[in-house]
Amino acid sequence: MSAADKSLADRSRRRFLARAGVAAAGLAAGVRFIDFPHANAASDPVTGARRWGMLIDADKCATGCNACVTACNDEHGIRGHGRPETDAQWIRKVTLREKATGRETSLPLMCQHCENPPCVDVCPTGASFRRADGIVLVDKHSCIGCRYCMLACPFKARSFVHENLSDQKSWSPRGKGTVESCNLCVHRIDEANGRIPACAEACAREGHKAILFGDLKNPTSTLAKELVDDDTQELRADLGLNTGIRYEDL
Amino acid sequence: MIRRLHSVGVLLGVLLLSATAAAADEGGTLLPVIPPAAKGEACVEPTDVMRRDHMHFLMHQRDETVHGGIRGAKHSLVGCIDCHAQLDAQGAAVPVNAKGQFCESCHRFAGARMDCFECHATVPAGKQTSTALPDWMSPPTVSIASTRSPGAD
Numbered sequence: 137m138s139a140a141d142k143s144l145a146d147r148s149r150r151r152f153l154a155r156a157g158v159a160a161a162g163l164a165a166g167v168r169f170i171d172f173p174h175a176n177a178a179s180d181p182v183t184g185a186r187r188w189g190m191l192i193d194a195d196k197c198a199t200g201c202n203a204c205v206t207a208c209n210d211e212h213g214i215r216g217h218g219r220p221e222t223d224a225q226w227i228r229k230v231t232l233r234e235k236a237t238g239r240e241t242s243l244p245l246m247c248q249h250c251e252n253p254p255c256v257d258v259c260p261t262g263a264s265f266r267r268a269d270g271i272v273l274v275d276k277h278s279c280i281g282c283r284y285c286m287l288a289c290p291f292k293a294r295s296f297v298h299e300n301l302s303d304q305k306s307w308s309p310r311g312k313g314t315v316e317s318c319n320l321c322v323h324r325i326d327e328a329n330g331r332i333p334a335c336a337e338a339c340a341r342e343g344h345k346a347i348l349f350g351d352l353k354n355p356t357s358t359l360a361k362e363l364v365d366d367d368t369q370e371l372r373a374d375l376g377l378n379t380g381i382r383y384e385d386l
Numbered sequence: 387m388i389r390r391l392h393s394v395g396v397l398l399g400v401l402l403l404s405a406t407a408a409a410a411d412e413g414g415t416l417l418p419v420i421p422p423a424a425k426g427e428a429c430v431e432p433t434d435v436m437r438r439d440h441m442h443f444l445m446h447q448r449d450e451t452v453h454g455g456i457r458g459a460k461h462s463l464v465g466c467i468d469c470h471a472q473l474d475a476q477g478a479a480v481p482v483n484a485k486g487q488f489c490e491s492c493h494r495f496a497g498a499r500m501d502c503f504e505c506h507a508t509v510p511a512g513k514q515t516s517t518a519l520p521d522w523m524s525p526p527t528v529s530i531a532s533t534r535s536p537g538a539d
Contacts, residue, residue: 182455267455275452276505303505306464311505326457 187270188320189352189380190336191362192243196346197339199242202229204347207338211321212308217299223305224295224310226318227335232386241386243348244335247293247318248273248371249380255285255294264315270352271322276314285315290372293317321384352380418495421488423469432462437492440466444502463502468510481508 208214208227216223227246253272254282255264263279266272274285274294286294294317297310304310307323321333331337336347350359362368363382370379423429429436431443443461450456470488471479482489483503493500 178458179449179458211428265453267453269455273452275449277448277452297399304505306467306507306511308507309507314505323457326455 154179155166182267182269182271182326184268185353187352187380188325189249189270189359189382190320190333191348191350191359191366191382191384193346193348193384194241194243195385196344197244198342198344198346199231199240201242201342201344203338203342203344204244204335205229207334208318211305211334213301213303213305213310218271219298222296222298224297224316226295226316243383243386245291245293246335246381247289247320248291248377249318249320251378251380252376254288254290254375254377258284258288260284267322269325271319271320271325273319273322274315274317275317276309279314281313281315283315289317290377303344308359320354418491420491421470421472421485421486423488424472426469429469430465448471464511467506467508471509471513479509479513483508 205227212226214224214226223289226242231245232241232243234241236359241270247386249270249272251266251270253264253266255272256266259265260280260282261280263273263275263277264285266274281296283296286292286296295314297312300312301310308319310316319336321331324331324333332349333347336349339345339347348359348362350357352363354360362384366384368382368384370377370382372379397455400512431439436443440461445462447456447459447461448463451462466489467482471482474480480487481503483500484490485494489500489503
């Protein structure tokens with residue numbers, strides 16, 4: 137069990153009774169709106185007025201469902217080469233198992249879009265960077281493929297492209313020799329009217345609605361309200377990364 | 387005297403140009419034959435400006451797009467491909483870096499390698515690739531894995 141898993145498990149144990157109490161109180165899960173409070177010209181530069189993030193409700197994430205992963209692969213043209221150890225993976229399903237009780241939790245794990253991203257700290261060329269609106273990206277024009285960022289990431293969120301690629305998507309350039317990871321579907325966010333990331337869209341389409349996307353800085357967004365109302369947590373909070381992706385009911 | 391030499395030089399240049407143009411017309415290889423844009427009347431800049439400076443436009447805009455999130459500005463690589471990818475007989479788009487196509491023909495002539503298409507799409511969004519990859523992008527025929535037999539270590 138890695139340190140991250142252990143931390144999560146400890147947290148989970150501490151919370152077990154609290155969660156049971158909440159469940160007994162019958163806190164009804166409200167209808168989860170996926171809002172995109174967003175209207176900007178595609179020609180405007182992004183600013184720090186927004187910070188995009190997600191809240192992932194592990195209770196709603198269905199074990200065995202892979203819709204978010206499939207949607208991500210389709211959206212970004214990610215195809216395997218029959219080598220699971222090195223094939224690119226922008227989002228993956230992880231199952232946490234509490235040893236004491238056997239309780240299993242299923243959740244999607246991807247780039248956590250940290251406010252203090254270790255990948256950016258270690259990048260020797262400045263290719264790893266955090267956009268003004270909080271999205272952590274790789275500028276593949278300056279990525280030299282050294283993979284320091286992959287080692288630095290506590291979430292193993294990044295992949296390296298080992299093979300020549302073809303038939304890339306126009307909106308998602310990918311190529312051999314560069315590192316890549318979840319970009320929060322930045323091409324969708326940058327559209328004039330904005331669209332939510334492919335994983336969140338697929339999850340809602342499947343009826344699970346476990347992934348809520350929104351603006352962390354806008355107090356009226358559904359996301360910000362849920363973060364106030366619900367007991368949510370970030371992964372590896374001990375590292376002080378202030379992640380943009382938050383989890384609930386782990 | 388200098389002026390005279392100059393005018394001789396100009397005359398020679400004109401003669402040479404017309405000779406190379408004639409060679410290109412006859413299917414020679416002295417000048418690149420650039421396919422016309424598949425759609426649109428005019429480029430985002432005059433042709434001579436684009437020929438000289440397109441790489442600077444692209445590099446400037448890519449930084450604004452990747453770091454600043456600015457989309458839809460006029461010097462976009464996707465925009466180039468949308469107009470300049472030819473359609474084959476079946477209506478499928480031909481990659482702009484395939485032999486004799488818009489980008490490849492000039493770059494082969496100039497001896498300048500294009501790195502853009504190691505990552506970027508070579509056909510407009512939603513259009514099928516109709517021909518094979520250019521040879522420099524194809525995977526090597528002998529892979530490292532296949533040259534090592536199991537148990538050789």
